[in-house]
Amino acid sequence: MIVRQAANVLEIMEFFAQSRKPATLAEIADHFGWPRSSTFNLLATLSEKGYLYEPRPRAGFYPTPRWLAMARMISEVEPLPPWTHQLISDLSAETGETASIVAPAGVMAVFIDVVESAAAIRYFATIGHRVPIHATASGRALLLQYSQEERDSVYRKIEFKQYGPSTPISIEAVETELRNSIARGYCQSFGDYSRDLAGAAIPLPIGDRRLSVVVAGPEFRIGPKVGEVAALIARTVDRLRPKASA
Amino acid sequence: MIVRQAANVLEIMEFFAQSRKPATLAEIADHFGWPRSSTFNLLATLSEKGYLYEPRPRAGFYPTPRWLAMARMISEVEPLPPWTHQLISDLSAETGETASIVAPAGVMAVFIDVVESAAAIRYFATIGHRVPIHATASGRALLLQYSQEERDSVYRKIEFKQYGPSTPISIEAVETELRNSIARGYCQSFGDYSRDLAGAAIPLPIGDRRLSVVVAGPEFRIGPKVGEVAALIARTVDRLRPKASA
DNA sequence: CAGATAAATTCACATATATGTACATCTTCC
DNA sequence: GGAAGATGTACATATATGTGAATTTATCTG
Structure with a gap:
């Protein structure tokens, strides 16, 4: 079950992150199609907690720097080592595609750092x-770092859906693809989840964290050169990763 | 009316900002005394929206860097000019007390930047x-920058409460204190709101934003030298504020 | 400076939602 | 290796909560 008002808080913050200017109650209510009274309650709650204020009279609400202060506290723990950002930055520059660092989240994978391609189609x-x-x-590339038991435990929670023609829709299909990936030396996907999207990825264990790097872009650009891209990823990791670490 | 689940999102984030390590569903539920099922829903919602992930298997949840990315977007608009942080930093160093930049939020004032005193009692x-x-x-010091009408409009919404012996509990009392502040050249408070707390403040208009600077600390330390402190604030502002700006 | 218009706020009630209970799954310790 | 305990998940139901309508307050316009 999704907690509506929790989601709304996030929506509001995303709204401010996009618009980047103060907004009045009415503007926010209209934007989301929320009733004014409900919007009022939400804004009041956020204000009361010190996360929203009115920078100038009658110009509406805007988040206080408290968000930033809190986010900094949270993120300064185990930050990604600086070379990982360099890594995706270099990869994006050299390939012209979007490069990311990815971490596990149950049956999903989360992007925890991204450098976007500069291309119009990206x-x-x-x-x-x-x-x-x-x-x-x-x-x-994350699953490859799991033990068989851990993978099985994840598989049990997956709802296999046919996102596209090549989506693996059974445990066996996934395991086979994993074996192929090992043989191949990297992981790849051609529209397995998102239409027209192709990507190459390799595992990126850091300390005891299981991460992966991926370069992804439109199938027509990536397709012909997945191998090259994968090799480039591997070389770049070799170059940037400090020799001491795992 | 306070929106409970909205507040809970903030509580969770504050929890992580304090503990700075991943926490399991059970830990979070116990910490707040929330039912597991409710906690489950909340965590699921935050995860689904990409704000929480599981850095390593079975070690619990932790916020994704998305918080930081969002907070950065939000705060890079009209950031406070760097000299204002220098200002409170210098003031805190010289006085040994806590110094802050403050902005209006309806009938309240919000701290938007703070440098804390190093003293044990602070x-x-x-x-x-x-x-x-x-x-x-x-x-x-904020009210001083309002027009009479704007102040009146604020007064109408204030619930006058006797926080301490010296709290102004009527519009007239506030207006009188404002007049005294003008005559004196700075604003002061001796436990008007918080027991044993004294502070000196002056208005700090920046562009069209109405802010103020305040130095505050225990009454016994600040009390004897409010005047000095206020003068120091004024001098420091003069020194740091670029001559061009208002 | 009215009178009109729009925005913000309040409040009582129907309903969407948080939770108690039950079940499944994983972990620990003997 | 197996049982007990802890943790995570699903669902129906009573109730806390979001909302529409009414009221107050602010802002525009001629």
Whole structure:
């Protein structure tokens, strides 16, 4: 069950992150199609907790820097080592595609760092974006780091859906693809989850964290050169990863 | 009316900001005394939206960097000019007390930047902290920047409460104190709102934003030297504020 | 400076929602 | 290796909560 008002808080914050200017109660209510009275309650709650204020009289609400302060506290624990951002930054520059660092979240994989392609037609992904762990290159690069038992436990929770023609729709199909990936030396996906999207990924264990790097873009651009891209990812990791670490 | 689940989202985030490590459903439920099933729904919602993930198997949930990315977007609009942080940083260093930048939020004043005193006994305030606009030095330094009509409009919404012996409990009392502040050249408060707390503040208009700076600490330390402190604030503002700006 | 219009706020009630209970799954310790 | 305990998940139901309508407050317009 989705908790509506919890989701609404996130929606409001995303709204401000996009619009980047103060908004009045009426504007927010209209934007979301929420009743004014409900919007009033929500804004009052956020204000009362010190997360929203009125920068200038009658110009509406805007988030206080408290969000930033809180997010900093949270993220300064185990931040990703700086070379991982360099990694996806270099990969994106060299391939012209979107490159990301991905982490597990149950049956999903979450993007925890992203450098977007500059191309007009590109894979649009943001930090926090989630994809099924079994039906994506990045996700399978995570699964490769699991033990058989851990994978089985994940499989039991997966609802196998036919997202596209090549989506693996059984445990056996996923396991087979994993074996192929090992043989091949990297994970790949051609529209397994998102139409027209192709990607190459490899596991990226950091300390005891299981992450992966992925480069993804439109099938017609990536398709012919998945192998090259995968090799580039591997080389770039080799170059940037400090020799001491695992 | 307070929106419970909206507040809960904030509570969870604050919880993580404090504990700074992943937490399981059970831990979170126990910490807040929430039923497991409700906690489950909340965590599921936050996860689904890409704000929570499971860094490692069975080790529980932790916020994704999405919070940080969003907070950055939001806060990079009209950030406070760097000299304002320098300002409170210098003030805190020189006085040994807590110094803050404060903005209006209806009948309240919000702390939007804070440098805490290093002293063991100190004014403990964080970004996002809110205080009544009429019963604090910092708040009154904001009111001084309002027109008479704007002040009247604020007064109508204030619930006058006797927070301490010196709290102004009528419009007239507030207006008198404002007149005294003008004559004196700065705003002050001696336990008007928080027991044993004293502070000195002056208005700090930046562009069309109405802000104020305040230095606050225990009455016994600040009391004897409010004048000095206020003068120091004024001098420091003069020194740091770029000459061009208002 | 009215009178009109739009925005913000309040409140009582129907309903969407949080939770108690039951079940499944995983972990631990003997 | 197996049983007890802890943790995570599903669902029906009573109740806390969101909302439509009414009221108050602010803002525009001629």
